[in-house]
Amino acid sequence: MKRSLFHLGIALACMAGIATAQQSPTAPTAKTLSPAQADLAWQKATAQFEPQRKAILARVAQHMNDGPFRADWVSLQQYSAPQWYDDAKFGIFIHWGVYSVPAFGSEWYSRNMYQQNMPDYAHHVATYGPQSKFGYKDFIPMFKAEHFDPQAWAKLFKEAGARYVIPVAEHHDGFAMYNSQLSEWTAVKMGPHRDVIGELEKAVRAEGMHFGVSSHRAEHDWFFDGGRKFDSDVNDPRYAGLYGPAEAHLAKKDEDLYNDWTYVSQAWLDDWLARTAELIDDYHPDVLYFDWWIGHPTFRNTLPKMLSYYYNEGAKRGGVVVNYKQGDFAENAGTLDIERGQLTGIQQAHWQTDTSISNTSWGYIKGDTYKSPQELIHLLVDVVSKNGNLLLNIGPRADGTIPEDAQKILLAMGGWLKANGDAIYGTTPWRTFGEGPTEVVGGTFQDTKTKPYTAEDFRFTTKDGMLYATELGWPQDGTAVIHSIKPDDHVRAVSLLANGKSIAWQQQADGLHLTLPAQPAGDYAYVYRIELAK
Template sequence: MKRTLFYLGFALACVTSAVAAQQSPTAPTAKTLSPQDADLAWQKATAKFAPQRQATLARVAEHMNDGSFRADWASLQHYSSPTWYDDAKFGIFIHWGVYSVPAFGSEWYSRNMYQPNTADFAHHVATYGPQSKFGYKDFIPLFKAEHFDPAAWAELFKQAGARYVVPVAEHHDGFAMYDSQLSEWTAAKMGPHRDVIGELEKAVRAQGLHFGVSSHRAEHDWFFDGGRKFDSDVNDPRYAGLYGPAQAHLAKQDEDLYNDWTYVSEAWRDDWLARTAELIDAYHPDLIYFDWWVGHPTFRDTLPKMLAYYYNQGAKRGGVVVNYKQGDFFEGAGTLDIERGQLTGIQPAHWQTDTSISNASWGYIQGDTYKSPKELIHLLVDVVSKNGNLLLNIGPRSDGTIPADAQQILLAIGSWLKTNGDAIYATQPWRSFGEGPTEVVGGTFQDNKTKPYTAQDFRFTRKGGALFAIELGWPAGGKAVIHSIKPEDHVRAVSLLANGKSVQWQQQPDGLHLSLPAQPVGDYAYVYRIELAN
């Protein structure tokens, strides 16, 4: 509470501070607006959408308490994730937008191209010219998506074994990939001139998969702040509807909420709520994924309204999910997501990790490298054994094609799941998540710190009367010992899930000893179906 009051006090102080700025509105020059003036410039640029925004907010206010949830954190902490999500285990994340046109650095190119002394800034000037002549807005006409085939995408995701699909509806860059009635800067009105989210929703649901959306709108409040500090198109009021307030971001690091004194106006929070409600009402997502900045303390009173509105609507159709980053919500009010990282041990509440199939970026960039199917399958197995889901991201090219390497990796995962999915889907953790010498480093952004798994590493899941022991390597000599299975567990039968062949076994004081048949096709992970008498 003390930290929240400090944030609010600092925000009020920011409003009263102004830096003098002299600039012709038609010829941008370097300047810094006060937080209040920056917000007013954005409000003026989006004034024509005010009636629709207010109508949406009124609808939220009228219906947010229509159900078992109320718009307060105490009520929202009674949330639990729905069965469809707990059983799904594997989903596809999609980062696709205007940032796929420059295809350089990462999906944060939109921000970094306005940050001097970065590789993105230097690349932009060298390739496209100064930001006063060619800004981020000028990539929009080049974002044509001429080969975008939502039906083909959805079929690929189905073949990959995914059970839900979550495209980014709006990234930090403020360009909506859906047909928003609250902005003209949308894929339906510019660039592809297509409602990308709407088309994907229909295609994904046609494959029998659940459909979600990701909103990074909150971060857009400050995302283009670098362009305020020099001669760039961010300072041109004609483009304030795209570039937003571009508030001075006052965190020591971009993702540091504990040291973030960035000003957030009530108008911005209202717009965020209206745009989120618009997504809920127009596309009825089964899941909404939020990036970290909704955890900024100024959102604390706005979030409960959105959550109650969404959860109460979702309860009528089997339950919905909201993914949030650590510390953003009060515990229990949503489903925790660990970005590019994992948790250690079995978690009492269902959770999720998200990572990208590529190594450097979430969006498509030229020359990116990819994780192997083996690495990703091992990640999935480890996460599921701890009561979690894996949301795996891909980054399509600007023309709407998915890189061949990414497609082949997805198909390899799907092939493994087709054979071994009974040990993954609709399973629950066992009494132990696993055994062996290899354990992950817990926390966010730790996905490159885990050592390769060995044939001594097992992960466990259970379903009905079956225990699944998943070995993360083929043992030398075809002999394996599962130490976690004790003599009192009373094993009745063991078979290889991949081909149904029986496995010779013997229970000894140090565990279950297996004498394996020939190694089955596929070298990623090997599943033993173990029938127990109790």
């Protein structure tokens, strides 16, 4: 409970900080609104949805304790992920939305085009004109998704070896990709005029995969604040339903929750809870993924209501998963997700890493580069050996097509998993995650600091009494030694998992010695199926 007590202290300090900030505001520009004024403008713009919002909140209040969980952190720490999730190991993340139209910078274009010190701002003015004449809203009619084929997407993800799929239902930009009854700014009412999330849900489940959704709406409270500082359409009350309160974001870094005095109103918290419950009720996701800003101190009293409502609803169908970033929840109240990074060593609690198949952006941008199948397979093998899952993101184009390079990489991963999946799916860690000279740098956004693996690097998993040792390179001399396998482990047989061929072996004091056949063509990692005496 250390994190809960820490966040309580932050919450109290946050309230004091907000009061101080309101007493001594920075010098306003002609278009600047106070936090209260900004929130009021947004509330007026969304007043037409107040009856629906109240009805959803009443339903949450009535049913959030109907089941094994209560709306408090002590109860929520009894959470555990369902077995299917622990066994799945590999999922697909999808960042797709209006930000795919400009296809510049990153999926944060919606924010950065209003940040006057960002390249996105200069690009926008040069390409589309000033933000007072052409704002983010004006990309929506260009987001037609004319080639979106959810069945083809689901088939591709299945062939890639994924066991669950999580599209972003709403990104920080505030545009709902689902049929929300709490907003006019949705993909059903504008742009594609399709329930993207609903169509994907049906297609993904039809392929036998689990379906989840990701909500990044929490950050939307302040995401467009740059547009308050100059003449832009963010200041036009007609568009407050899209741009939100656009509160001044007061953290020095966007992810710095521990020094963040950004104003968050109760009205915003209520709306966030209602929209999240709407996703739960309408799409029954097996997974809910949240980005980092739900860790802001003001969310601490609202989060337990949402979690108990969702966990109790999910308990009726075998359990559900909530992915959260480090520090956002009380420990063990959900499944920890490490963004663009990993953990070192075997973890007692199941966890997840998420990263993008492309190197620069989560959403589609022109000219992005991609990770290799080998890099991603090595990542998957390492994460699974430590009791984790890999959630791999793709960014489709605005027209609904998935870039060809991304498709090829996914299919290459699927080919490897088809031959070697027994070492991945449904496995548990061995007594050690691996051996060799290469270990990752632990933590968020550390993925670029990991060195390439070598033929001396092995990762271990077990299933049904079998030990799987995955070698992350092929030794040039045709021999390998697995030092973690001791003489008293009593090996009975060794074979190459991909083709079933037996491998000559000998146990010695320094480990299991293997004499390897010719290197298999076109493989990325090499799995030895080792039968040990019971």
